[in-house]
Amino acid sequence: MGDVYxxxxxxxxxxxxxxxxxxxxxxxxxGSDTSSSKSxxxxxCPKTAxxxxxxxxxxxxxxxxxxxxxxxxxxxxxxxxxxSIDEEKNLTIITQFDRIVDF
Numbered sequence: 042m043g044d045v046y047x048x049x050x051x052x053x054x055x056x057x058x059x060x061x062x063x064x065x066x067x068x069x070x071x072g073s074d075t076s077s078s079k080s081x082x083x084x085x086c087p088k089t090a091x092x093x094x095x096x097x098x099x100x101x102x103x104x105x106x107x108x109x110x111x112x113x114x115x116x117x118x119x120x121x122x123x124x125s126i127d128e129e130k131n132l133t134i135i136t137q138f139d140r141i142v143d144f
Contacts, residue, residue: 042069042076050081061085064132065124068092068106072115074099077106087111089132091122103144 045053050069053061061084069076072092082105090111097103097117106113112134114122120137127133 042067044076045069046075047078047081050076050078054081054084059084063087065089065091066111068102070098072098072102074101077102079105082106082111083109089124089134090114091124092116100144 046069061081063085064087066085066087066089068090071094077099082102086109087106088111090106090113092098092103092113092115094115095117097115103113103115114134114136116122118138118140122137123135125133125135
């Protein structure tokens with residue numbers, strides 16, 4: 042998603058609608074609330090979301106992802122995050138650190 046802002050997410054929703062689905066989402070704009078609007082998150086509905094940042098940019102974005110059932114990984118807590126998919130499309134996630142607690 043890079044640094045796509047909410048206004049661009051709305052453009053994508055308008056253009057692609059229900060086609061915007063993903064099993065894995067690299068959360069836009071480092072998990073900031075300037076991206077990853079509630080409507081975008083609900084439409085994409087990722088099973089797994091990864092936030093790449095040295096801190097939690099927005100608790101609201103994190104909570105919105107958790108509310109739809111996403112498993113959320115954060116660099117600031119989980120360290121390096123490796124996702125891989127095998128031939129049968131099984132997703133494996135390995136993190137540098139074991140998370141002891143969630144928010």
